[in-house]
Amino acid sequence: MDPATLIFLAFILMLSIFLGFEVISKVPATLHTPLMSGSNAISGITLVGALVSAGAAGDDTLSIILGTAAVAFATINVVGGYLVTDRMLGMFKKKPTEVKK
Amino acid sequence: MNLDLLINLVYIAAAIMFIFGLKMLSSPATARQGNFISAIGMFLAVVITLLSKEIIDFHWIVIGFIIGAVVGAFAARLVAMTQMPEMVALFNGFGGIASLLVGWEAYHASPNSAVFTLTTIFLSVLIGGVTFSGSIVAWGKLSEVFGGKPTLFPGQKVVNALLLLAIVTAGILFILNPLGGYNIFIGIMLLALILGVMAVIPIGGADMPVVISLLNSYSGLAACAAGFVIQNNILIVAGALVGASGIILTNIMCKAMNRSLANVLFSGFGATTAGKGAAAQGEVKPIVADDAYLILEAASSVVFVPGYGLAVAQAQHVVRELGELLEQNGCEVRYAIHPVAGRMPGHMNVLLAEANVPYDQLVEMDDINPIMETVDVAVVIGANDVVNPAARTDESSPIYGMPIINVDYAKTVFVLKRSMAAGFAGIDNPLFFNENTRMLFGDAKASISGVVAAFKEK
Numbered sequence: 001m002d003p004a005t006l007i008f009l010a011f012i013l014m015l016s017i018f019l020g021f022e023v024i025s026k027v028p029a030t031l032h033t034p035l036m037s038g039s040n041a042i043s044g045i046t047l048v049g050a051l052v053s054a055g056a057a058g059d060d061t062l063s064i065i066l067g068t069a070a071v072a073f074a075t076i077n078v079v080g081g082y083l084v085t086d087r088m089l090g091m092f093k094k095k096p097t098e099v100k101k
Numbered sequence: 102m103n104l105d106l107l108i109n110l111v112y113i114a115a116a117i118m119f120i121f122g123l124k125m126l127s128s129p130a131t132a133r134q135g136n137f138i139s140a141i142g143m144f145l146a147v148v149i150t151l152l153s154k155e156i157i158d159f160h161w162i163v164i165g166f167i168i169g170a171v172v173g174a175f176a177a178r179l180v181a182m183t184q185m186p187e188m189v190a191l192f193n194g195f196g197g198i199a200s201l202l203v204g205w206e207a208y209h210a211s212p213n214s215a216v217f218t219l220t221t222i223f224l225s226v227l228i229g230g231v232t233f234s235g236s237i238v239a240w241g242k243l244s245e246v247f248g249g250k251p252t253l254f255p256g257q258k259v260v261n262a263l264l265l266l267a268i269v270t271a272g273i274l275f276i277l278n279p280l281g282g283y284n285i286f287i288g289i290m291l292l293a294l295i296l297g298v299m300a301v302i303p304i305g306g307a308d309m310p311v312v313i314s315l316l317n318s319y320s321g322l323a324a325c326a327a328g329f330v331i332q333n334n335i336l337i338v339a340g341a342l343v344g345a346s347g348i349i350l351t352n353i354m355c356k357a358m359n360r361s362l363a364n365v366l367f368s369g370f371g372a373t374t375a376g377k378g379a380a381a382q383g384e385v386k387p388i389v390a391d392d393a394y395l396i397l398e399a400a401s402s403v404v405f406v407p408g409y410g411l412a413v414a415q416a417q418h419v420v421r422e423l424g425e426l427l428e429q430n431g432c433e434v435r436y437a438i439h440p441v442a443g444r445m446p447g448h449m450n451v452l453l454a455e456a457n458v459p460y461d462q463l464v465e466m467d468d469i470n471p472i473m474e475t476v477d478v479a480v481v482i483g484a485n486d487v488v489n490p491a492a493r494t495d496e497s498s499p500i501y502g503m504p505i506i507n508v509d510y511a512k513t514v515f516v517l518k519r520s521m522a523a524g525f526a527g528i529d530n531p532l533f534f535n536e537n538t539r540m541l542f543g544d545a546k547a548s549i550s551g552v553v554a555a556f557k558e559k
Contacts, residue, residue, distance in 0.1 A: 005332060006217060009328075009329060009332065009334070009337060012334055012337050012338060013325060013337050013341055016337065016338045016341030016342060016345075017341045017344065017345050019120065019341075019342070019345075020123075020341055020342040020343075020344065020345025020346060021345045021348075021349065023120060023123045023124050023342070024123060024342070024345055024346045024349050025349055026124075026127040027123070027126045027127055028127065028128070028129075028465075029353075029438070029440060029446070029447060029450070029465050030129060030438075030447060030450040030460055030463050030465075031126055031129060031132055031447060031450070032350060032353075032445075032446035032447030032450075033185055033189075033445060033446060033447035033448055033450065033451045034126065034132060034136070034447070034451070035123075035126055035346060035350070035446075035447070036189050036313070036314070036317050036346075036347075036350065036445065036446065036447075037185070037188070037189055037192070038122070038123075038126065038136055038139065039317060039321065039342070039343040039346045039347070040189060040192035040193065040196060040317070040320070041139070041140070041143065042119055042139065042143070042321075042339045042342060042343050043193075043196040043320045043321050043323075043324045043339065043340065043343045044143070044195075044196060044199070045143065045146065045324055045335060045336050045339035045340065046196065046199040046200050046203055046323075046324045046327050046336065047147055047199070048146055048147060048150045048333060048335060048336060049203040049327050049328070049330070049331045049333060049336055050165070050199055050202070050203055051147065051150050051151060051156065051162055052150065052153060052155050052156060052331065053202070053203055053206040053207070053210075054161045054162045054165055055151075055155065055156030055157060055158055055159060055161070055162050056155045056156060056157060056158075056210070057158065057161060057206075058157075058158070060209075062209060063206060063209055063210060064161050066202050066205050066206040066209065067161055067162075067165070067202075067206055068161040068162075068164055068165040069165070069198075069202055070165070070199050070202035070203050070206065071161070071162055071165025071166055071169065072164075072165040072166075072168040072169040072172075073169065073195040073196075073198050073199040073202070074169065074195070074196075074199040075165065075166050075168070075169020075170055075173060076169045076172050076173040076176070076192070076195050077173070077192050077195050077196050077199070078143055078147075078169075078173070079169060079170045079173030079174055079177070080172070080173030080174065080176045080177045080188075080192060081173070081177075081192060082136060082139070082140040082143070082177075083173065083174060083177035083178065084176070084177035084180060084185075084188065085136045086133060086136055086137070086140075087177060087178070088182070088185075088451055088454075089129070089132045089133035089136055090133060091182075091451070091454040091455045091457075092129040092132065092133075092454045092460045093454070093457065093459055093460065094129075094130065094459055094460065094461060095459035095461050095462065096459070
């Protein structure tokens with residue numbers, strides 16, 4: 001990797017961290033559990049890397065095992081993370097304006 | 102159009118959607134939609150990646166994907182809300198192992214890489230491995246497979262320091278000599294896994310909110326490191342967002358316990374016997390459900406303060422029922438939630454939301470404390486240390502300085518408790534002996550049900 005790419009990636013990393021702090025510090029305490037399960041789902045982005053590993057594995061057995069396992073684990077995070085977050089957020093309801101007697 | 106360019110443009114769109122998704126989490130009203138937008142971003146990123154020309158064989162991708170999707174979907178559907186901390190802990194671990202595997206595969210495919218690439222592979226494997234094994238231990242502690250007690254032994258810090266030293270040495274050897282280094286590489290992975298275990302075993306059950314937050318952050322950093330390995334922007338952006346999120350939560354949890362991160366990670370709180378604080382003395386005033394009913398019936402403002410005991414007793418539904426009855430009686434009902442109540446950040450909020458408590462009734466500690474004096478009855482359910490006034494008054498108490506919900510300022514305090522045993526931190530609670538405190542002994546669910554029954558009879 002040439003130094004220019006490294007600097008470029010490091011720049012992205014630095015800006016993303018600052019952005020992350022700004023955005024996430026505004027999440028209220030009520031939603032901290034969905035925030036965590038949602039970030040589980042986002043960290044499943046490793047799936048993108050795993051797809052290339054599994055798809056380019058060729059005939060090498062170890063490569064196939066590593067790639068497939070990486071895809072499986074990352075997919076659990078993506079699918080499970082988004083679904084459980086959705087399920088949880090669906091439970092948060094506002095107080096009905098009419099109080100039933 | 103150039104395929105690489107197209108892929109990267111879609112990655113930019115995905116990054117925007119992740120950020121918007123997180124931004125919409127700033128209010129419960131928009132949060133669900135935000136999660137959906139984030140999921141679409143993920144979907145786009147995955148689909149466009151499948152077009153990349155490195156991918157020549159879809160066979161194994163499909164198999165891995167089906168396994169992951171089935172497991173993930175079932176887990177998401179079946180998990181009980183009380184088990185969310187375990188699930189998040191496991192998912193942190195899966196994020197870590199996925200990054201480790203991506204790093205391993207990158208090394209396996211081309212062992213003779215440049216120093217920089219090898220360094221990123223090393224980091225990806227190290228962070229991924231620590232996250233994975235640490236999360237598995239955290240999961241074991243939370244689900245009580247391993248027992249929640251901190252494991253401490255003499256020389257633990259020395260062992261950990263040596264372990265760290267060994268990893269750094271192995272890392273340098275590996276980077277300088279990649280071709281002869283497959284054994285070293287395997288060694289690094291094993292050491293990383295051991296380090297993860299060693300890092301989490303000294304931490305007690307009550308400190309788990311800090312640990313899962315921290316491991317959440319690590320799982321993001323692991324994705325970041327994997328992003329550097331395969332030089333992929335979207336992994337770096339998404340990983341950094343998750344890393345930042347975990348760090349923020351860790352920080353909030355530590356502040357809410359008035360302890361430094363180092364203290365949480367290394368001290369084995371709850372295992373030490375020194376410094377119990379002044380023993381609280383006096384007489385407790387036990388009451389029964391009917392007395393509680395009479396007081397609550399006359400109250401115009403009630404605050405419930407739930408702790409993990411509420412989840413253990415599965416009392417959230419009867420509590421909500423009582424809350425509704427009180428509201429019909431013209432009383433203002435709120436639920437005050439301490440940041441470290443429960444086993445993970447925001448855990449109590451989810452449990453109450455599941456029981457249909459509207460989120461506008463859930464208030465944070467800093468919002469309820471200034472108006473606590475106007476509250477007629479504060480009902481403490483399964484919480485102990487987070488309402489212990491010794492944190493304010495008794496300098497010898499181990500929790501001195503920790504911010505608490507000042508229930509003792511309310512006109513009357515009900516404490517629902519199984520017995521007079523001390524809380525997780527093993528500290529006496531002078532609240533129980535206060536003039537305005539009434540104890541309602543027994544199972545929280547049964548006690549609240551008793552009060553609800555009394556309400557319905559009249």
